[in-house]
Amino acid sequence: MIEVRNLVKRFAEVTALNNVSLQVDDGELFGLIGPDGAGKTTLFRVISSLLLFDEGHVEVAGKNPVSDYAAIRQMIGYMPGKFSLYQDLSILENLRFFTAIFKTTLEENYDLIKDIYVQIEPFKHRPAGKLSGGMKQKLALCCALVHKPRLLLLDEPTTGVDAVSRIEFWEILKRLKQQGITIMVSTPYMDEASLCERIALIQQGQIMGVDSPEGIIKTFSKPLFAVKADDFYSLITDLRDWNEALSAFSFGEYVHLTMRSESSTAMQVESYLFSRNHSSVSVKAISANVEDSFMYLMLKKEESQ
Amino acid sequence: MIHDTQYIIEVENLVKKFGSFVANDNLTFSVKKGEIFGFLGANGAGKTTAMKILCGLSHPTSGKVKVAGYDIYTQKEKIKQSIGYMSQKFSLYEELTVYENFRFYGGIYGMTRLDIQEQTTQLLSRLGLSQYRNRIINTLPLGWKQKLAFSVAVIHRPAIVFLDEPTGGVDPITRRQFWDLIYDNASRGLTVFVTTHYMDEAEYCNRLSIMVDGKIKALDTPQGMKSGMGCATMQDVFVALARN
Numbered sequence: 001m002i003e004v005r006n007l008v009k010r011f012a013e014v015t016a017l018n019n020v021s022l023q024v025d026d027g028e029l030f031g032l033i034g035p036d037g038a039g040k041t042t043l044f045r046v047i048s049s050l051l052l053f054d055e056g057h058v059e060v061a062g063k064n065p066v067s068d069y070a071a072i073r074q075m076i077g078y079m080p081g082k083f084s085l086y087q088d089l090s091i092l093e094n095l096r097f098f099t100a101i102f103k104t105t106l107e108e109n110y111d112l113i114k115d116i117y118v119q120i121e122p123f124k125h126r127p128a129g130k131l132s133g134g135m136k137q138k139l140a141l142c143c144a145l146v147h148k149p150r151l152l153l154l155d156e157p158t159t160g161v162d163a164v165s166r167i168e169f170w171e172i173l174k175r176l177k178q179q180g181i182t183i184m185v186s187t188p189y190m191d192e193a194s195l196c197e198r199i200a201l202i203q204q205g206q207i208m209g210v211d212s213p214e215g216i217i218k219t220f221s222k223p224l225f226a227v228k229a230d231d232f233y234s235l236i237t238d239l240r241d242w243n244e245a246l247s248a249f250s251f252g253e254y255v256h257l258t259m260r261s262e263s264s265t266a267m268q269v270e271s272y273l274f275s276r277n278h279s280s281v282s283v284k285a286i287s288a289n290v291e292d293s294f295m296y297l298m299l300k301k302e303e304s305q
Numbered sequence: 306m307i308h309d310t311q312y313i314i315e316v317e318n319l320v321k322k323f324g325s326f327v328a329n330d331n332l333t334f335s336v337k338k339g340e341i342f343g344f345l346g347a348n349g350a351g352k353t354t355a356m357k358i359l360c361g362l363s364h365p366t367s368g369k370v371k372v373a374g375y376d377i378y379t380q381k382e383k384i385k386q387s388i389g390y391m392s393q394k395f396s397l398y399e400e401l402t403v404y405e406n407f408r409f410y411g412g413i414y415g416m417t418r419l420d421i422q423e424q425t426t427q428l429l430s431r432l433g434l435s436q437y438r439n440r441i442i443n444t445l446p447l448g449w450k451q452k453l454a455f456s457v458a459v460i461h462r463p464a465i466v467f468l469d470e471p472t473g474g475v476d477p478i479t480r481r482q483f484w485d486l487i488y489d490n491a492s493r494g495l496t497v498f499v500t501t502h503y504m505d506e507a508e509y510c511n512r513l514s515i516m517v518d519g520k521i522k523a524l525d526t527p528q529g530m531k532s533g534m535g536c537a538t539m540q541d542v543f544v545a546l547a548r549n
Binding site for chain 2: 034
């Protein structure tokens with residue numbers, strides 16, 4: 001559905017996208033994972049035909065976003081990161097506006113948006129600007145869906161959204177995928193990556209890896225331990241001081257400790273911490289998650305630079 | 306409880322109504338000096354409303370609120386002098402240099418030029434960014450901007466700093482470095498009042514409250530909350546409370 005090869009986009013002296021290549025298959029739920037400023041929005045704007053690029057090759061459903069922009073705009077639904085609906089129009093008026101633009105009716109594709117729309121329907125006469133964050137997000141998704149797009153582009157739909165609404169939003173995405181819509185979604189929340197079929201990790205305009213979440217995790221080749229002790233702050237500073245440690249990052253109530261040597265053991269970590277007078281020490285060997293892998297790749301990239 | 310001086314924020318039966326809508330429904334909680342206090346809640350639960358009141362920007366409908374020993378009804382200006390505020394959305398002037406930002410905010414708080422210079426020198430050296438004093442903000446990496454925004458928010462030596470989703474959208478390494486900065490400042494006696502949607506960050510707070518539909522549904526240490534509700538993680542605690 002999406003084919004991007006060696007894409008480069010520069011803004012004056014800043015290279016926003018630096019040789020980006022990725023492919024999104026038909027019907028796939030694809031995640032673009034990376035922090036603010038990584039280039040996620042720029043990539044969305046290129047794919048949705050809203051931004052010209054400097055180098056490379058981009059195809060969306062076999063069409064070129066520069067020459068065939070009209071065809072692409074017909075078949076995509078794009079939800080920008082910034083709320084972009086008409087604040088002074090009501091929920092219903094915004095929806096009618098989008099159906100009119102795409103020469104369709106609310107009734108025609110009602111099945112597609114029904115699950116989401118019923119949740120905001122009680123407020124359908126309220127101006128969009130007066131809705132809560134979660135409701136705005138649902139309305140924006142409805143507006144992106146009313147013309148039954150083949151490809152849905154969602155730029156950080158869950159940023160600033162609470163943990164419960166985020167779970168609900170991903171359930172909605174799964175249902176849309178089942179209806180055959182290809183979805184490309186970006187997020188700065190690493191825990192959401194595991195909900196995608198494949199993900200691209202992006203940082204400073206470069207793709208650090210494209211794979212299934214399991215495949216990305218496999219690139220994490222070092223021993224990883226979850227460590228806990230009474231004094232959390234001195235635990236993390238002591239681990240960072242240790243030559244054997246590659247990195248020590250806080251993860252909730254644990255420190256995730258990555259060791260340099262393949263043969264490191266939990267015993268070795270324990271005895272080091274006892275030598276530093278830590279109490280209630282617990283060390284468990286664990287497998288990495290996407291966030292561990294992302295930080296590991298960031299450190300590897302910094303080292304190679 | 307309300308007159309105990311170990312507490313720097315004291316809230317008793319706080320109610321805030323907008324017309325018939327009750328945004329804050331009888332909130333009672335207190336924050337200790339030097340504590341990292343997490344203020345969590347679902348979207349629309351009333352966190353922002355309560356934060357605005359604590360910062361002296363909005364008036365409660367009823368209830369007692371004291372911040373840094375000052376009364377919210379009669380001493381709003383004193384409160385504003387005693388607190389710092391940082392949000393992810395707006396913090397630094399991108400076209401000004403690092404020092405100009407410090408000077409601007411220091412000036413707003415009525416600090417003398419000499420005091421501003423001394424504080425800037427000290428805060429920058431603590432961040433290891435002294436050599437970037439004259440750099441324009443928009444040429445700096447996001448992670449540095451976040452740390453600078455925090456330092457700017459505490460230039461006038463406030464007793465409390467309010468951090469409104471300070472780590473939203475930040476990369477995972479920078480996010481953790483930011484929490485190192487929070488710990489470092491709390492260990493120097495600063496009280497930190499912080500909101501976040503990252504549930505792993507909830508674990509880093511000394512104590513936290515979770516708001517649902519205008520009410521505080523839980524208030525405890527992360528450990529106490531998890532064991533009290535029989536949950537393995539703060540994510541589970543949050544989902545259980547917010548879904549009920």
